[in-house]
Amino acid sequence: MEHTSLLERILRGIALTLVVIFFMFPILWIFMMSFQTNETILRIPPQLIFEPTLANYTALITGKLMTAAGTLDIAFMRNLWNSVFLSVTSVAVSLLLGVPAAYAFARHKFRGSEDIAFTLLSFKFAPALLVLLPLTLYFQKLGLANTYIGLIWVYQLICLPLILWIVRGYFEDIPADIEYAYRIGGHSWFATFRKIALPLAGPGIAAAGLLAFIFAWNNFVFALVLASADKQPVTVGALAFITSSGIQYGQISAAIVLSITPTLALALYAQRYLVEGLSLGAVKG
């Protein structure tokens, strides 16, 4: 860094600005659209100066969508709640199952352990649509279709492999000697897991949980096929804005802004842990 010339710094600044604009533009545009009516959005050429309106947000929050064809009920707030509930519960279940499993895979090489771990990972390989048809048929037979339990179960396909494989890496990074030292000190393996392994893998577990939360939140296909209106998350609920009287761009934008806010806030808050957790081994020295 010490030998950068003025020109170099200017070029770097320009390059960085371009990258930021490229990536941030859609979000910025959506943010602006959410404060406009459909008429101003669809005006050609598009205009940067407009009179902001909160109509889109009020429509979403009150659940009454005014269209040219009349008033339409939308369940956006319900969808938002579904998203929160499904994502939080799925991640919680995944952590409960995945973290001990990850520890077992990291520390105990039992017969077939690699195969089991890989099978769990392979859930991520199959295209979701391929899995969905048989899954839907089974779920209808079992009475799990359109239930929270069924959805949370299917969401494990998304969260569990992710948490298992990331957290496993963290447990493997903890020097075995540290755990041996605790065992030799007179503690059971379970106490060692709780008092040594869990705290030391903490940042990794938090990072994996956060990633799993974002993946669960963004899921679309599973929820589209397996859930009806009252169980749908926002990703699917946004489809309701494509109405018979046209696409409600303003409301879609407002819905997007509202639905990315929780994940964005969470990611920003946990950014430090996420980067730290994903880039560097949990313990060194």
Add this chain to the structure above:
Amino acid sequence: MASLELRNVVKRYKSQTVLDNLSLTVADGETLVLFGPSGAGKTVLLRLVAGVIDPDEGKILIGGEDMTDVDAEFRGVGMAFQNFALFPHMSAFDNIATPLAAKRSSQSAIKSGVESVAKLLKIAHVLSHKPRALSNGQKQRTALARALVGSPPLLLLDDPLRNVDAKLRFEMRLELPRLLADRGATVVYVTQDYKEAMALGDRIAVMSQGVIRQLGTPEQIYREPANIEIARLFGDPTINLLDVKPARDARGIYVGLSNVQIHLPDAPETAIGRDCIIGLRPEALHFVGDNEPGAIPVTVEAETPLNEKIVTLVRTVRGREILVSRPAGAPGRDEGKAHIAVDGKSALLFDHASGERIGAKNIVKLRNGEAA
């Protein structure tokens, strides 16, 4: 108080045998040093005793009790690790306190226990620090304190001085024997440093490739090494090794070095006419005057003064290089031509092909006979 006994212990990783049918007994209160190059199986042996890994075959007895299938937390041993293995998320105090906490000791008992051992190891002032805020020496003392705090009857120390600087290592080498003796514990101490082994061990077990090559007192290992490898590992500067073929004349068995006959009064008859390697400790060689009988003419090549001793590299007329060590102040030459004399009594003879010391078994037997 606890003795330790290993019976025919075998440990394999995949197809590799790390410990090969190893048996060993450590008496109650004894300090046994496991010495050997890395990969010899020393650390594996300690971990087997601690119970964090299981042997494939054989038995491990602590205090006469079969502990082979007992979990690590019930064996009641203390262990210090080469890389310290401190708990990074706990303060030094909590680190040291873990063995006491496991015994459900009262808060006050834990506090006094930790503080007394911390005082002993001179780390009382850093007890509130996290490991990352400790210097290497303090980390090492914290790890040692954690091993000592529960007063375990059996202490396993895995090269605890490996990762500390030379000055501290020297200090600890002086401190440790008293510390260990005061505890009265049985100690198994792993090291790769021969000086540490000599300073700390009541007995030394020299290991390589999963087998104990020689077991004896530091004196025995130094004076009567079982083979060339062990002779080379113990001693600084390293032992001089020269190819010779012993012969016999009226005065007994001798070898020829630079056309000078050196008589070896202790050499066995079996050495005569065999291809041998003679081992001469640098401190068994002396500079002498030209007309001394048995003096070997040499040229001085280089000299390294090491405060307490001076090491000189000399070359014989046949071009072989020899190290001579003498205490500082002893007469010697620092350049040009010189003569050295060899003390035939302290010379060691090794078989050229096998590397085993010739007559090794005889001497061990004799010693045992003397002791009995």
